[in-house]
Amino acid sequence: MADTQHNLTVLISGNGSNLQALIDACASGALPNTRITHVISNRKAAYGLERAAKASIPTTYHNLVPYKKSHPDTDSARTAYDTDLANIILALSPRPNLIVCAGWMHIVTPSFLTPIANAGIKIINLHPALPGEFAGADAIGRAWEAGQKEGLKRTGAMIHEVIAEVDAGEAIVTQEVEIRKGESKDELEERMHKVEHGLIVEGTRRALGGLGR
Numbered sequence: 001m002a003d004t005q006h007n008l009t010v011l012i013s014g015n016g017s018n019l020q021a022l023i024d025a026c027a028s029g030a031l032p033n034t035r036i037t038h039v040i041s042n043r044k045a046a047y048g049l050e051r052a053a054k055a056s057i058p059t060t061y062h063n064l065v066p067y068k069k070s071h072p073d074t075d076s077a078r079t080a081y082d083t084d085l086a087n088i089i090l091a092l093s094p095r096p097n098l099i100v101c102a103g104w105m106h107i108v109t110p111s112f113l114t115p116i117a118n119a120g121i122k123i124i125n126l127h128p129a130l131p132g133e134f135a136g137a138d139a140i141g142r143a144w145e146a147g148q149k150e151g152l153k154r155t156g157a158m159i160h161e162v163i164a165e166v167d168a169g170e171a172i173v174t175q176e177v178e179i180r181k182g183e184s185k186d187e188l189e190e191r192m193h194k195v196e197h198g199l200i201v202e203g204t205r206r207a208l209g210g211l212g213r
């Protein structure tokens with residue numbers, strides 16, 4: 001059977017080390033028949049935009065500020081922003097089979113989720129905590145705190161489906177990460193990132209539903 005080509009759109013907000021892991025996995029064949037066809041950032045200064053450019057991947061900068069300026073309230077600004085984000089992705093040719101949130105620090109609403117779901121495109125997210133734990137921003141920092149103050153022994157990371165409720169979608173793959181007594185937050189963060197870089201490739205592989213043979 002002819003191998004089907006998998007097209008990814010990756011959403012980022014920052015450094016893009018997880019984007020880089022995906023770029024490298026596509027290049028090395030770890031993700032066969034898979035390419036990142038577009039990268040979208042909501043932060044202009046995101047280094048991940050440079051990583052994409054270096055890999056000749058088209059990028060789009062899509063920021064919420066102009067919407068806040070041209071709308072009477074935050075809700076209508078976010079609705080318009082999310083609607084346009086969906087339209088940007090749906091206008092891509094080829095369209096993605098999968099959208100990967102890799103450090104995408106914007107909570108998407110049904111204005112984005114519904115048109116994307118209707119187009120049959122799945123969305124996954126990398127969350128640096130285990131299912132049901134530390135949902136939201138700064139999960140690593142909160143886990144480190146719990147390790148130092150409450151003796152939490154482990155945290156972890158997961159790739160999960162993106163639904164309206166934040167970081168509550170079904171887990172696709174998880175990996176535990178031990179918390180070492182007395183370690184600095186940076187040390188935990190470093191170990192977490194290494195786990196993430198493997199998990200984001202494995203989670204993408206599984207979300208693509210077993211790659212073209």
Ligand SMILES: Nc1nc2c(c(=O)[nH]1)N[C@@H](CNc1ccc(C(=O)N[C@@H](CCC(=O)O)C(=O)O)cc1)CN2
Pocket residue numbers: 101104105106107108109125135136137161162163164165166167168169
């Ligand atoms: N629907 C929905 N949207 C999502 C996720 C989800 O599973 N569901 N997973 C996301 C990653 N997780 C988060 C969780 C919380 C925040 C967060 O708290 N953001 C603040 C602002 C943060 C910032 O702008 O720096 C906000 O109000 O948007 C951002 C990403 C991406 N967006």
Ligand SMILES: O=CNCC(=O)N[C@@H]1O[C@H](COP(=O)(O)O)[C@@H](O)[C@H]1O
Pocket residue numbers: 012013014015016017018019048102103104105125126127128136137138139167193196
């Ligand atoms: O899901 C919850 N919030 C999202 C979140 O906190 N994502 C985290 O942002 C980092 C991105 O790193 P980069 O890939 O830019 O180097 C990475 O640690 C992700 O786990």
